[in-house]
Amino acid sequence: MTVELISVGTEILLGNIVNTNAAFLSEKCAQLGLSLYYQTVVGDNPERLKGALEQALERSDVVILGGGLGPTQDDLTKEVAAQVFGRVLKEDAHTRQRIEGFFKLWGVKPEEITENNWKQALVPEGAIVVDNDNGTAPGLILEGNQRIAILLPGPPNELIPMFNQKIFPYLHKKQPETIVSEMIKICGLGESKVESMISDLIEAQTNPTVATYAKTGEVHLRVTAKAGDEAEARKLMKPLIRELKVRFGNKIYTTEEQITLEEAVIALMKEGGMSLTTVESCTGGLFTGRLVNVQGASEVIKQGFITYSNKSKRKLVGVKKLTLKQFGAVSQKTAKEMARGAMLVTGSDVAVAITGLAGPDGGTEEKPVGLVYIAVAIQDDVKVQEYHFTGNRAKIRESAVVAGLTQLRMGILEHITL
Amino acid sequence: MTVELISVGTEILLGNIVNTNAAFLSEKCAQLGLSLYYQTVVGDNPERLKGALEQALERSDVVILGGGLGPTQDDLTKEVAAQVFGRVLKEDAHTRQRIEGFFKLWGVKPEEITENNWKQALVPEGAIVVDNDNGTAPGLILEGNQRIAILLPGPPNELIPMFNQKIFPYLHKKQPETIVSEMIKICGLGESKVESMISDLIEAQTNPTVATYAKTGEVHLRVTAKAGDEAEARKLMKPLIRELKVRFGNKIYTTEEQITLEEAVIALMKEGGMSLTTVESCTGGLFTGRLVNVQGASEVIKQGFITYSNKSKRKLVGVKKLTLKQFGAVSQKTAKEMARGAMLVTGSDVAVAITGLAGPDGGTEEKPVGLVYIAVAIQDDVKVQEYHFTGNRAKIRESAVVAGLTQLRMGILEHITL
Numbered sequence: 001m002t003v004e005l006i007s008v009g010t011e012i013l014l015g016n017i018v019n020t021n022a023a024f025l026s027e028k029c030a031q032l033g034l035s036l037y038y039q040t041v042v043g044d045n046p047e048r049l050k051g052a053l054e055q056a057l058e059r060s061d062v063v064i065l066g067g068g069l070g071p072t073q074d075d076l077t078k079e080v081a082a083q084v085f086g087r088v089l090k091e092d093a094h095t096r097q098r099i100e101g102f103f104k105l106w107g108v109k110p111e112e113i114t115e116n117n118w119k120q121a122l123v124p125e126g127a128i129v130v131d132n133d134n135g136t137a138p139g140l141i142l143e144g145n146q147r148i149a150i151l152l153p154g155p156p157n158e159l160i161p162m163f164n165q166k167i168f169p170y171l172h173k174k175q176p177e178t179i180v181s182e183m184i185k186i187c188g189l190g191e192s193k194v195e196s197m198i199s200d201l202i203e204a205q206t207n208p209t210v211a212t213y214a215k216t217g218e219v220h221l222r223v224t225a226k227a228g229d230e231a232e233a234r235k236l237m238k239p240l241i242r243e244l245k246v247r248f249g250n251k252i253y254t255t256e257e258q259i260t261l262e263e264a265v266i267a268l269m270k271e272g273g274m275s276l277t278t279v280e281s282c283t284g285g286l287f288t289g290r291l292v293n294v295q296g297a298s299e300v301i302k303q304g305f306i307t308y309s310n311k312s313k314r315k316l317v318g319v320k321k322l323t324l325k326q327f328g329a330v331s332q333k334t335a336k337e338m339a340r341g342a343m344l345v346t347g348s349d350v351a352v353a354i355t356g357l358a359g360p361d362g363g364t365e366e367k368p369v370g371l372v373y374i375a376v377a378i379q380d381d382v383k384v385q386e387y388h389f390t391g392n393r394a395k396i397r398e399s400a401v402v403a404g405l406t407q408l409r410m411g412i413l414e415h416i417t418l
Numbered sequence: 419m420t421v422e423l424i425s426v427g428t429e430i431l432l433g434n435i436v437n438t439n440a441a442f443l444s445e446k447c448a449q450l451g452l453s454l455y456y457q458t459v460v461g462d463n464p465e466r467l468k469g470a471l472e473q474a475l476e477r478s479d480v481v482i483l484g485g486g487l488g489p490t491q492d493d494l495t496k497e498v499a500a501q502v503f504g505r506v507l508k509e510d511a512h513t514r515q516r517i518e519g520f521f522k523l524w525g526v527k528p529e530e531i532t533e534n535n536w537k538q539a540l541v542p543e544g545a546i547v548v549d550n551d552n553g554t555a556p557g558l559i560l561e562g563n564q565r566i567a568i569l570l571p572g573p574p575n576e577l578i579p580m581f582n583q584k585i586f587p588y589l590h591k592k593q594p595e596t597i598v599s600e601m602i603k604i605c606g607l608g609e610s611k612v613e614s615m616i617s618d619l620i621e622a623q624t625n626p627t628v629a630t631y632a633k634t635g636e637v638h639l640r641v642t643a644k645a646g647d648e649a650e651a652r653k654l655m656k657p658l659i660r661e662l663k664v665r666f667g668n669k670i671y672t673t674e675e676q677i678t679l680e681e682a683v684i685a686l687m688k689e690g691g692m693s694l695t696t697v698e699s700c701t702g703g704l705f706t707g708r709l710v711n712v713q714g715a716s717e718v719i720k721q722g723f724i725t726y727s728n729k730s731k732r733k734l735v736g737v738k739k740l741t742l743k744q745f746g747a748v749s750q751k752t753a754k755e756m757a758r759g760a761m762l763v764t765g766s767d768v769a770v771a772i773t774g775l776a777g778p779d780g781g782t783e784e785k786p787v788g789l790v791y792i793a794v795a796i797q798d799d800v801k802v803q804e805y806h807f808t809g810n811r812a813k814i815r816e817s818a819v820v821a822g823l824t825q826l827r828m829g830i831l832e833h834i835t836l
Contacts, residue, residue, distance in 0.1 A: 013454050015445025016631055020436055022459070027433025036431050037466055039459035041440070048455055192489045196532045202491065212490065213429050214573075222432070278703075278724065284710025285696075285703025288724050292702025293812055295778060303730030306696070306706050306722030308715075312764075316721060346730075360713060370523065388523050391552040394711055395575045 001175055003034040004060040006052050008068035008077050009154060010043040021066045021159055028163060032171050033179025033226065034062065044074040053084050057147045062171070067154030069137040071116045078124065078140060081149050085142045087124035092138075095129060096121035099136045130166050134158045141170070148174075180233035181224040182241060183257045185264075186248050187217060187406045194219040197247055201240065208237045210244070216395075217402025218261060250413055261405050266294045268412050269350070274378075276408075277348040278304035279317050279338040281329065281355040282372065287401045303346060307338065317341035317353075328367070330355050332384045335373035343377050351377045352408050354400055358393045372400045376411040383411060419593055421452040422478040424470050426486035426495050427572055428461040439484045439577055445631070446581060450589050451597030451644060452480070462492040471502050475565045480589070485572030487555040489534045496558060499567050500542035503560045507540040510547055510556075514539040517554045548584050552576045559588065566592075598651035599642040600659060601675045604666055605635060605824040612637040615665055619658065626655045628662070634813075635820025636679060668831055679823050684712045686830050687768070692796075695766040696722035697735050697756040699747065699773040700790065705819045721764060725756065735759035735771075748773050748785055750802045753793035761795050769795040770826050772818055776811045790818045794829040801829060 005025055012019050022039050029036045040056065042048045049068070056063040068077030082089055099121055103113050120137045123129055130139030135158040140151040150167060152159045186194060191214035195202075198221075201210060208225035223240055227233035245252060253264040269276060278288045278301070288304040291297055305316045310329055313319040318341035319334055327333045338353035356372030363369035370389040375382055385407055389399040423443055429435050440457050447454045456478070460470045467486070474481040486495030500507050517539055521531050538555045541547055548557030553576040558569040568585055570577045604612060609632040613620075616639075619628060626643035641658055645651035663670060671682040687694060696706045696719070706722040709715055723734045728747055731737040736759035737752055745751045756771035774790030781787035788807040793800055803825055807817040 012441075013444055013457065014448045014629065015441045015443070016629065018436060018438055018441040019457075023430075023433045023436040025433070026431055030432045037461060037463070038470075039431065039437075039457075041457035043455060045455070052456075192532050192534055195490045196534060199491070211428060211492075213434055214488070216575075220434075222434075280703070282710075284707045284715070284719070285698070285705065285722060285724065286707035286710075287703065289702045289704035289707050289815075292700075292704075292724075292726065293815070295811060297702070298726055301702070301724075302727040303734060304703060304724030304726070306703065306710075306719075306724070308710065308722070309720040312721035368523070386525075388525050390520055390523055391575060392579060393713060395552055397707075397711070398575075 001034050001062065002060040003029050003036050003062040003064060004038040004056050005036070005040070006049075006056055006063060006065045007039070007041045008044065008049060008065060009041070010074075012041050013043050021154070021156055024156070024160060025064055025066065025163065028168060029064075030179075030181070032168070033175055033177055034171065044068060044076060046076050046080050049076065049080045050084060053080060053149070057084070057149065061146070062148045062150065062174075064150045064152065064167075066152045066159055069120070069139075069151060069153045071114075071119055071136070073116075075119075077151055078122070081140070081142055081151055082124035085124060085144050085149065087126060087142070089122040090125055091118070091121050092123045092129055095123065095138050098131065098138070102136050130162060132158055132162060134161060139166070177226050178229050178233055179224060179226050180230055180237065181222055182237060182255060184221040184223065184241070184244055184248070184252055185254045185259070185261070186219045186221065186251050187253050187261055187402070188251050188410065189219060189248075191219050194221070194248075198244070201243065208240050210240065216398050217406065250410075253409060260294075261402065261409075262291050263294050265405050265409050265412075266291060266297050266300050268409060269300045270296075272412060272416060274300065274349040274412070276301050277342045277346045277351045279342045279351065279353040280304065280306050281308060281313070281338075282358045283354045283356075283397050283400050283404070284308060286397055287352065287354055287404050290401055290405070302348065305342060313338060317345055330357050330367055330371060330373065332373055332386070335375035335384050336377075336382050339375035339377035339382055349379065350408070350412070351375075352404055353377075354404050356387070356389075356396070356400055358396045358400075360393060370396050372396070372403070374400070374404050374407050376407050378411055378415045381415070383407075419452050419480065420478040421447050421454050421480040421482060422456040422474050423454065423458070424467075424474055424481060424483045425457070425459045426462065426467060426483060427459070428492070430459045431461045439572070439574055442574070442578060443482055443484065443581065446586060447482075448629075449597070449599050449640065449642070450586070451593060451595055451642070452589070462486060462494055464494050464498050467494065467498045468502060471498060471567070475502070475563075475567070479564070480566045480568065480592075482568045482570065482585075484570045484577055487538070487557075487569060487571045489532075489538055489554070491534075493537075493555075495569055496540070496542065499558070499560055499569055503542060503562050503567065505542035505544060505560070508543055509536070509539050510541045513541065513547060513556050516549065516556070520554050548580060550576055550580060552579060557584070595644055596646065596648050596651055597642060597644050598648055598655065599640050600655060600673060602639040602641065602659070602662055602666070602670055603672045603677070603679070604637045604639065604669050605671050605679055605820070606669050606828065607637060607666070609637050612639070612666075616662070619661065626658050628658065634816050635824065668828075671827060678712075679820065679827075680709050681712050683823050683827050683830075684709060684715055684718050686827060687718045688714075690830060690834060692718065692767040692830070694719050695760045695764045695769045697760045697769065697771040698722065698724050699726060699731070699756075700776045701772045701815050701818050701822070702726060704815055705770065705772055705822050708819055708823070720766065723760060731756060735763055746785070748775050748789060748791060750791055750804070753791035753802050754795075754800050757793035757795035757800055767797065768826070768830070769793075770822055771795075772822050774805070774814070774818055776814045776818075778811060788814050790814070790821070792818070792822050792825050794826050796829055796833045799833070801825075
């Protein structure tokens, strides 16, 4: 079954808001196993909306429209959909009652309700009315000519619960096939490297399929299978997933959709009962900030130092004056001393130190912008790696954060294996 | 002149990522005075992409495509666009050289570069090649039949700087009417508050217009005027801008498009010759990390402490054991002692301390999730504010970062005025 999305709203076309509804609805449709090939955004303009809806109904079984159901003159989605389906609008007594109920709840007297609000009680003849528990405009389902149009209110706090509670089960019943997908997340390898390592699998694929998603410093692989039921779909995926695990080994940090790299790292350290201290220069807190986004990170991270100046590198974590003078702040030796010093000062089991040149100024031929040293100290063992990142200041710093997480993870894994 | 957007990427159709590029490009097109009536998203499928591009070129003067320019087999935007414009693909020596340069910088030997990367050096004959300073795939401009297609790389950290630096000026020249806009950036007031303060101006507007853009903890107002030339447009805007300045006063942190809140804060501190130390608990480095994103931040920020555990609050910045016991880590008193302690330890002029409950666990009726205390110490003066933020862990932490910047800014302004 195919589905497509039409988001209605001039505010999206002006860039005033980000279309998060489309991402939400798309993910849900993927979960339902619906094939979604198009998302369209049009403004509050009846001709263009009509054109978009007609085109969508020609090429897809289901069209989900978000927005344009409110009480203002700009809200035209229902009127246009009714016209396309050849239905007249009639007042729905149940919806009128619900609207009255909302206003009562908000402390508005019946005589104070402005006339335009009753527009929301008009529904196309024969439409399924979907009650809105979080606002006055109901959702609507129009069925006809083997096509379905689903009209949802635009505000995410109305659209999301309505979809989850009422539209998801409705669509689930209509879907004959079961689709199951699994995510394999890889760190420490670039997108083109990953792609070249599985090009034979991608070329040969039919069912299941594998798709790559590049993130900064990470690559995610989604394996998807279609079958009669879930067990069969999982069985279809199994050999491919096993093969991917063989090829990528411990570069795979999780096979769970929701787990992030920082969560995987924190989980690993918790398992090993390890405490962590961070010492950041060029990343200036972003590395620790990312780790702290993990709920329960406090079991692992006790403190961190942001040693931005040379003086603070000396005073807070005991980098030697001579080291800074001879090798500079961006050097293997400084990174090592930062990590070692942080461990000594705090008594942590593990320390990560990051020092580099994020630019745009300050680069030399010998030490160009993008040069970053990361040291991971685990007990007596300190390992430093040199990186060369590209991009603007923000990108270099983000790359350094992910490299730090990856290097920390590999360090712990090695340590655990030893 | 009309423009429309096509975002290319199955990951958008699967809901794996939110289409922030579309919001960015739409806002920029509005700023350029271009009329944007459609946004479309298609997957990495040549037939559907071709259909979408042909339809877009029929109804719009300019089509901006984002995504699908990378080295993988899925990346097909360039191939499809070349076909639609009837051009063959030829290797561009300059681009090949740049790709080689990137890999050299990344420490990859020429023989290690996988073959698929050279695909990125192929460009449609007669296309304008737009260098990518943050990645290997260049942007491309195709002109023909009084239509323009602009192909941009999908990653936002490549697309955004390329658009700002190279595509914006290109489109600006093509635009017959002069559109001038100015940005007024406000911190410390919510969106609905800002909107209610200017509802009379919005209702009465024709030329110039004012539009609001809500960001986390900030509201941006864009004032736009159309006229025969720039001087005339600026003259039209002047009274409205003056009025907005009167209404929002020192809540306006900049009237320059490119200036961020952290840049405004760093500039203010540089002006006052002030040095800063940070002490972060719930934000875990994000506050300092954001300030360090400002080029030249090292003149102001010397160091920071991430005092995530109670012990580190005591050991690193001297919060009293009794304070933690009596009032808890998330309290006015702890925030004050963190800020004061950091100033004492480091000898900085200014210190900012942030402590709060980011959740999702750990909240109580008395101290709910979202409760954050921020202390700003300037010499002998320490001021604490209490905040109640909503949203998930990441959102609460981001809100705390912006509140910290806003409070620091107001503190410095007050101090300077005194």
